Amino acid sequence: MRLILLGPPGAGKGTQAQHLVAKYGIVQLSTGDMLRAAVKAGTALGREVEDIMARGALCPDDTVITIVEERIAQPDASKGFILDGFPRTVAQAEALDRMLAKHGIALDAVIELRVDEAALVKRIENRIAEMQGRGEALRPDDNPDVLHRRLVAYREQTAPLIAYYRRHGILRSVDGMAPIGDVAASIEGVLIAAPAEPKVARGSTAKRAVQARKPGIGKKSKAPATAPRRKRGAAARKRTANKPKSRAKARPPAKARPAKRRR
Numbered sequence: 012m013r014l015i016l017l018g019p020p021g022a023g024k025g026t027q028a029q030h031l032v033a034k035y036g037i038v039q040l041s042t043g044d045m046l047r048a049a050v051k052a053g054t055a056l057g058r059e060v061e062d063i064m065a066r067g068a069l070c071p072d073d074t075v076i077t078i079v080e081e082r083i084a085q086p087d088a089s090k091g092f093i094l095d096g097f098p099r100t101v102a103q104a105e106a107l108d109r110m111l112a113k114h115g116i117a118l119d120a121v122i123e124l125r126v127d128e129a130a131l132v133k134r135i136e137n138r139i140a141e142m143q144g145r146g147e148a149l150r151p152d153d154n155p156d157v158l159h160r161r162l163v164a165y166r167e168q169t170a171p172l173i174a175y176y177r178r179h180g181i182l183r184s185v186d187g188m189a190p191i192g193d194v195a196a197s198i199e200g201v202l203i204a205a206p207a208e209p210k211v212a213r214g215s216t217a218k219r220a221v222q223a224r225k226p227g228i229g230k231k232s233k234a235p236a237t238a239p240r241r242k243r244g245a246a247a248r249k250r251t252a253n254k255p256k257s258r259a260k261a262r263p264p265a266k267a268r269p270a271k272r273r274r
Contacts (some may be wrong), residue, residue, distance in 0.1 A: 012037055014090035015098070018124030019170060020158060021135040022187045027124070028093045030195045037091035045078050046070060047150070067157040069164065072103050080110050093117075099169045099233060104176070121176040122198055124187030128162060193245075212254040235245065 012035055016024040028039040048062060049057035056078075060070045075097055088131055098104040111117065135158050142149060176182040183201035185194060 013111075013118050014091075014202075015045055015094045015118060015121040015176075016124065016177075017121060017169070018187055019126060019128065019131060020161045021131050021138070021170075022124040023093050023191065024124060024125045026191055027122075027198060028095045031093055031198070034199075037093060039093050039095055040082050040088070040097075041095040042070075042078060042097040043060060043095075045082065046075075049078075067160040067164070069099055069168070072100070072106055073102065076106050076110055079107070080114075081254060083114070083116070098172065099164075101171050101175050102205050106171055115183065120202060121172075121182050122201065123182060123184040123195070125172055126187040130188060132158065132162070194235060224265050 014030055014031070014037075018024050025039075025041065027042070031037065032039050046057075046060050050064065051057070055257065056074065063070055079094070079097060082088065094107075098107050101218070132155075136155060139149065139153050139155075141173045173182060173184075183198075185193060185197035185201060189197070
């Protein structure tokens, strides 16, 4: 199972991803977590994106695609994965399609968590206050100003993905403002109802991978049982048409009556 979770910051994508990981045995691929780990480790990539992340801006597409491609190639992702926080733009989605097609992989569904933005801001502010009350360290992007910029970026750049994946027929929307358990149940419901043939990850390799899951693909279909009867009927009609018509028997000529003698 290969999924994408869509929704603005604070919509609960991470929480729902953890539920799906536990239920289906797949891995959560949070590009934000992977990038933050690179920053913490002080890698070359981490130094490259550290300032970008602190400003709440989006990282370069090729950088994120490379991280995702390397991650899905690892053995623990063989059963499937959930992309959380990526793609964020239509350009990234198209790049992701090309990368997945190259590996013969197709997405099964894209889950949109619909939320009320004003209520979402309040939720994030409460979460930050709770973390500060517990003495927990805040992330650089855990502040109202950064949150506002991220919401603006979501509306301008990420929201168009909803239309993009709807066109491909794999978008599934649930109410992200419902209680956590209800949201999880809604996601499971739409996954059960999802079509068997995904429409994203185009390309000949991905198309073959999708068709391999469908029984009967590549096999010659048997001719309908009625076809031979139609052929025999046609042949019989042809033979009948070519058969010479029998002529009616000619009647023998009538015998002439003898002439009467005159007296």
